[in-house]
Amino acid sequence: MPYVIGLDVGGTTIKGGVFAGSSQCLAEVRMKTYVTENSVNEILANMRAVVEELMRRAAMLGLDHPGGIGIGVPGFVNSTEGVVLEASNLGLYDVNLKRWFEERYHVPCVVQGDARVGAIAEREFGAAQGHSSLLYVVIGTGVGSGMVVNGEVYEGVHSAGGELGHTIVNPDGDICACGKRGCLETIVAGPNLIRAYEKRLGRPTAATAKDLSDRALEGHPDAKMVFREAAQALALAIANYCTLFDPSIVVVGGGVSLAGPVLFEPLLEFFNKYSSPLASERIVIAPAALGDKSGTVGASLLVQGVRTLKEVGGA
Ligand SMILES: [Zn+2]
Numbered sequence: 102m103p104y105v106i107g108l109d110v111g112g113t114t115i116k117g118g119v120f121a122g123s124s125q126c127l128a129e130v131r132m133k134t135y136v137t138e139n140s141v142n143e144i145l146a147n148m149r150a151v152v153e154e155l156m157r158r159a160a161m162l163g164l165d166h167p168g169g170i171g172i173g174v175p176g177f178v179n180s181t182e183g184v185v186l187e188a189s190n191l192g193l194y195d196v197n198l199k200r201w202f203e204e205r206y207h208v209p210c211v212v213q214g215d216a217r218v219g220a221i222a223e224r225e226f227g228a229a230q231g232h233s234s235l236l237y238v239v240i241g242t243g244v245g246s247g248m249v250v251n252g253e254v255y256e257g258v259h260s261a262g263g264e265l266g267h268t269i270v271n272p273d274g275d276i277c278a279c280g281k282r283g284c285l286e287t288i289v290a291g292p293n294l295i296r297a298y299e300k301r302l303g304r305p306t307a308a309t310a311k312d313l314s315d316r317a318l319e320g321h322p323d324a325k326m327v328f329r330e331a332a333q334a335l336a337l338a339i340a341n342y343c344t345l346f347d348p349s350i351v352v353v354g355g356g357v358s359l360a361g362p363v364l365f366e367p368l369l370e371f372f373n374k375y376s377s378p379l380a381s382e383r384i385v386i387a388p389a390a391l392g393d394k395s396g397t398v399g400a401s402l403l404v405q406g407v408r409t410l411k412e413v414g415g416a
Contacts, residue, residue: 102167105405106155109149109215109396110174112136112190115144116396117151119159122405124226126397128158140192145201148172152206154339169404170202173218173396177247179260182364183212185261185313194278203327211343215239215396217254217263219389220247222399227390234348236339243278244286250346265342266290270334288334291357297327314360333406335364338372343380354389361388 104127109116115134118126135143152170159167176188183199185191202210213221220237223229233252238243244266248255256262263358266286267279274283275293287293291310298313299306301323308316308379316324339351358364365388373381391398 102165103166104159106152106168106170106403107397107399107403108151108172109400110134110144110148110172110188110191111215111396112175115147115151116393116397117155118322119151119155119162119164120405122400124222124391124398126394127162128155128165128258129159129397130154134191135191136190140373141196144191149205152202160175163228165193167206167208169211170217171208171400171405172198172202172212172405173215173403174198174212175215175243176218178212178214180211180254180256181211183210185212204316207300209404210381213254213403214245216245216255217247217256218399218403219245219354219365219391220249220352220399221388222391222395223256223354224249225357225377225402226398227395229350232348232350232361234346236265236342236346236348236351237352238335238339238351239389240289240335240353241291241355243290243356248346250348253372265338268338268341270337274328275340285334285338289331289357293374294331294357297330298323301326310357311359314357314363315355317363317364325363328360329367330365332367333371334379336368338374339368339386340372340380342374343376343384347380347408348384350385350387352387352389354395358388365409 104119107118109223117130119128124192132151174185174188177186185193185196199210201264216239229235235249237247246263246265248263267284269283270285271283277284278289299307311323315327
């Protein structure tokens with residue numbers, strides 16, 4: 102039975118899974134990501150170790166040679182060439198992962214940005230099933246997003262499209278990691294929620310983003326306001342995207358999205374305010390369904406499900 106390998110290469114962990122035509126992971130391997138001065142060789146060696154362990158486990162399950170390897174990477178990726186243009190968290194710049202894996206394992210390899218991979222996963226098996234045009238936003242320590250337009254992932258001409266996190270929502274706001282001022286990420290990313298909370302408290306706190314959402318759920322006014330302000334900025338960016346692209350669904354995932362109603366209730370309120378009436382009545386805003394599985398599931402779909410993604414059609 103043929104199978105494919107999905108790799109989710111994160112800044113702290115490389116996760117890999119064996120898949121055979123569904124979202125069910127038949128074998129999983131995790132390894133710490135070592136980012137050092139010589140990151141390229143270290144990370145390639147780690148990825149190789151994960152792939153070979155997965156192949157060993159697949160063989161133990163009676164599965165044949167893999168049909169392909171899909172890889173999701175946090176950063177800018179030219180998926181046509183299979184080149185990671187820039188993944189600053191990993192220290193990878195202009196690395197042709199596709200060629201590197203194809204030369205070693207003689208199977209097709211597809212590389213894509215992790216948020217686009219998440220969009221594909223939610224589209225096939227998660228909250229956006231049946232939708233051919235969607236926006237997926239993932240909010241954690243940063244903000245990523247993936248666009249699917251008419252069934253296809255849209256990357257833009259320079260492979261740099263779909264960066265909702267770096268759309269500017271406040272030109273007078275804080276400086277972002279990208280160097281610009283007032284990007285969405287400076288307001289809604291987990292560490293920035295904590296910073297806004299500390300500003301309100303007037304003192305430092307050891308609270309995590311999860312603690313903050315627990316406090317907001319308990320009704321703590323400062324914590325609730327932090328999420329309300331984040332939801333307002335997020336709604337502004339999403340509404341502007343919807344005005345341009347008119348998708349049928351926007352899926353919001355990542356650690357910060359687990360805050361649930363303290364984020365989603367004001368998000369809907371402000372989305373209705375900022376979007377056109379036609380859009381606000383029809384566009385669904387939904388929490389992601391796959392959680393941290395979306396990385397490996399989506400990566401496996403890069404090689405096994407791209408055709409399916411185009412064929413299914415839908416809304
Ligand atoms: Zn930015």
